[in-house]
Amino acid sequence: MSGTLPTPTTQAGKEGLDALLARPGKALIGLDFDGTLAPIVADPERARAHPEAMPALAALAPKVAAVAVITGRPAEVAVRNGGFADVPGLEHLVVLGHYGAERWDARSGEVSAPEPHPGVAAVRTELPGLLEGSGAGQGTWVEEKGRAVAVHTRRAADPQAAFEALRAPLTDLAARHGLIVEPGRMVLELRPPGMDKGVALSEFAREIGAGSVLYAGDDLGDLPAYAAVDKLRSDGTPGLLVCSGSDEVTELRERADLVVDGPEGVVRLLRDLADRLG
CATH class of the missing domain: 3.30.70.1020 (Trehalose-6-phosphate phosphatase related protein; domain 2)
Structure with missing residues (x-):
């Protein structure tokens, strides 16, 4: 069932959402994995994407410039645990693993990476x-x-x-x-230093010429990505900061334009965006 898109609580967030809806073909959707697309579990090896995440992403990805999953996990692990490989509709998806040190492209199915530190x-x-x-x-x-x-x-x-x-x-x-x-x-x-989600998000946004950016995360490691979106907004690129709600981390809640109810809320937001753009 299609839902109504939630309203961001800040003016900057409203402008970011409006820009995404007005020109979806220039929009970048950036997503953390653990706690955002996948519920937090005691054993990270057992983390799997929310069962509705792939259908939502497959519906949304063809309507935007790109979807980037940005994670501290190795790219291949995120691809496996997320179920991202060989999914029709996800040709525009990339996984930036190890905070951007590794990159997996859905189009090629290959991982590129430098030598380890x-x-x-x-x-x-x-x-x-x-x-x-x-x-x-x-x-x-x-x-x-x-x-x-x-x-x-x-x-x-x-x-x-x-x-x-x-x-x-x-x-x-x-x-x-x-x-x-x-x-x-x-x-x-x-x-290693110099690896963070903010650098990964900024570089990828610049690479694709993003006209707007949505980023959703849940943890302290997502704060650099939040800062990157703030910088993009100050430079004229609208952005929307989404917090996948967590009682353990309040910093993201306080800085977010929109707080949703964990991975289930993130999936609902992605699905509603796809419906609106359909």
């Missing part, structure tokens, strides 16, 4: 000893992300306490090997 391998070697001696408690675990590594605390007895206990030692470890720490929802990711 050597600091990631060094950090990977030292992490087990650091975690064992940290006193952060059982339940913390390491996710291998190829060009980055992430330490999760969601399974710990006290996830927030474990998160805070690990933040400083992981920051020191990252700095010794030329990396940075990106905090998220009960996760600390160690990755």
Whole structure:
């Protein structure tokens, strides 16, 4: 069933939505994956796109300039977990994995990427000893992300306490090997500098000559993309900031033009946009 498009709460957001609807062929739809297209789960390897996400994207993508899924995951993992490959209608979709360091194009089905940062391998070697001696408690675990590594605390007895206990030692470890720490929802990711969703979004928007940009995210790692949309707006490109609602992260809610009810709300928004543009 088609719904009514929600109204952004800010003037800038209203202008962004109006521009998207007026010239959809120049619009870029940027989307985070975990927490935005896929519900957050305790084991990230089990994360899958909302079951209605692919139909909504397949309906919307042909009507806009491009859809870009921008994620910290490896591009191939996001493609697999999202079910993006070989979907009719998604020829305009790209996945910018590892914050844009990797790129998968639906048209070719291929991934392009530079060589990994050597600091990631060094950090990977030292992490087990650091975690064992940290006193952060059982339940913390390491996710291998190829060009980055992430330490999760969601399974710990006290996830927030474990998160805070690990933040400083992981920051020191990252700095010794030329990396940075990106905090998220009960996760600390160690990755090379210069990789963030804002850079990825800005470069892709410039590449396709976007006339408007919608970006939806749910976590601290999406703040650089929010900043990129703010910069685009100040330079004359209308934009709409959407928050996939989370009680764990308030910063995005406070900066968003529109807050929706998690991945289900994001999917509903995408479907309603497709219907309106149909």
